[in-house]
Amino acid sequence: MAGPILVDAHMHLVEERETGRVRKQTYEIWEYGEKTDVKYSKYDGVVEDAVDAMDKAGFSKAVVVNLFGSGSTSFERGPELAEELKAFNRWGCDTVAPHDGMVPYVNTDPHILSGEEMSTHIRDMVENHGARGVKLHPVLQRFEMGDPRMTPTYQTCLELGIPVLSHSGPQREGRPFGTPKAYAPLLENFPDLTLVIAHLGGGAWTETLEIARAYPHAYFDCCEIMEWLGGSNAPTYEQFGRLIKDIGPERVVMGSDFPWYDLDRSVEIVMGLPHLAEEEKEAMLGANAIRIMGL
Numbered sequence: 001m002a003g004p005i006l007v008d009a010h011m012h013l014v015e016e017r018e019t020g021r022v023r024k025q026t027y028e029i030w031e032y033g034e035k036t037d038v039k040y041s042k043y044d045g046v047v048e049d050a051v052d053a054m055d056k057a058g059f060s061k062a063v064v065v066n067l068f069g070s071g072s073t074s075f076e077r078g079p080e081l082a083e084e085l086k087a088f089n090r091w092g093c094d095t096v097a098p099h100d101g102m103v104p105y106v107n108t109d110p111h112i113l114s115g116e117e118m119s120t121h122i123r124d125m126v127e128n129h130g131a132r133g134v135k136l137h138p139v140l141q142r143f144e145m146g147d148p149r150m151t152p153t154y155q156t157c158l159e160l161g162i163p164v165l166s167h168s169g170p171q172r173e174g175r176p177f178g179t180p181k182a183y184a185p186l187l188e189n190f191p192d193l194t195l196v197i198a199h200l201g202g203g204a205w206t207e208t209l210e211i212a213r214a215y216p217h218a219y220f221d222c223c224e225i226m227e228w229l230g231g232s233n234a235p236t237y238e239q240f241g242r243l244i245k246d247i248g249p250e251r252v253v254m255g256s257d258f259p260w261y262d263l264d265r266s267v268e269i270v271m272g273l274p275h276l277a278e279e280e281k282e283a284m285l286g287a288n289a290i291r292i293m294g295l
């Protein structure tokens, strides 16, 4: 049976099983409040796991968005890590290269690379290693989206015609790193850059519609938050379906945030959302990502 094309717009890989296990145990997801029946994936997140999960769920493409140093939130950043970050990005690209349909994104960090280093590195990864986008996590990486040190990254993505996919959500001490409103300067200054704001705002989802309305060129992914629907600080199914309808479902792509959550379950949740037409949901499963992210 030929169903809609399935694309995971947001998944992660780990180097080794043990790394994946530890990361999943130690990465605390606090922003959605209390929810007791969150269904986590059984996978550790090595590339063989991802291939298996894609196969079983019938996915033809996946965007792999790894983050340097994401195993530790108390990560001390500094320029001495420049070579490690670059090697990590090369690992990400090399790991997915043999696997048809897997698309690697690379990470930059203004605390580690100078503007010029970011530009040169992104260009090298795209032109010589198959990278097709940049992943950022302003909350873990602790920078503001409008930080002038990030301009060379955005400028280079624009020149190369590749998207930026960036985590969104509140920061524990309330710093304005990754809330939807924190994206305004970037959306304002780089209107031609393809920006996918992950998690539809996460625990700061009540800000998302305002930003979506102010910036019709902003796109969103719905991973993680959709597994937490009904949580004490998360939208209900009802509110979530309504939010996507109001933003415009053609602007929203589906991700799994694998290996935290499962690909087949992501499809199930999207298809169960209220307020959206069948075709709108089917487009969220893959066609939107192909169009928006140029896959």
Ligand SMILES: [Zn+2]
Pocket: 010, 012, 257
């Ligand atoms: Zn993620």
